[in-house]
């Protein structure tokens with residue numbers, strides 16, 4: 001499960017300006033696709049169509065052969081883990097934040113997810129284990145750390161598809177490497193990964209789509225795209 005297909009998808013937010021045109025691609029179950037391209041190209045819009053935040057204006061988006069228009073928004077979202085650009089955490093422990101969405105998870109499973117998302121050491125270093133508040137009164141987390149908490153949450157929920165929308169976030173090299181390694185763990189779980197944005201984090205993607213002004217202008221592996229220019 002987790003096969004994604006876009007079939008000649010077009011989309012516009014308003015009536016006169018098309019945002020996406022002729023978008024067709026398929027992602028096999030468990031594969032990683034990266035959607036890259038300049039700001040405003042339509043990368044986040046593709047994630048939003050997949051998450052069924054909006055419906056395609058024409059064409060079809062399917063998951064495992066099912067047209068998203070024929071299934072409820074709730075069931076689409078249950079199948080998809082979304083790691084947004086700006087992860088908002090609850091003002092609760094990090095363990096609570098990771099466990100959110102799967103309250104039945106054991107402490108051991110939460111620790112394992114944290115370890116896989118490269119925040120295991122970080123959690124262990126908190127005073128009294130998990131017993132530390134985040135947010136105003138407690139620990140200040142960087143954007144990359146929050147993103148990894150969100151990745152740990154989706155590792156625990158193990159949805160067939162994970163979308164990582166990195167849009168404009170500028171992460172330092174170290175953080176990017178840690179997120180890369182967290183994602184490698186996610187893809188080892190046979191999760192289909194959709195990454196919108198940064199080329200440097202997507203070296204391991206099976207398919208890279210280069211988007212410009214709402215159209216796919218190149219596609220291939222990292223090596224193929226490097227060989228092109």
Ligand code: ADP
Nearest residue numbers: 013014019038039040041042043044045046167
């Ligand atoms: P990217 O993720 O590649 O930066 P987006 O998908 O966010 O691009 O945006 C694609 C285009 O759609 C941009 O021109 C943007 O201004 C426009 N856009 C994005 N969101 C909306 C919206 N809610 N209403 C109208 N236009 C939007």
Ligand code: ADP
Nearest residue numbers: 048051053074077078080081082083084088101
């Ligand atoms: P729940 O509230 O049970 O987590 P949701 O479907 O509301 O279920 O959200 C699932 C995940 O997707 C959450 O991590 C949430 O932050 C994120 N999410 C919900 N709605 C949107 C949206 N419109 N755009 C991006 N991310 C969203």
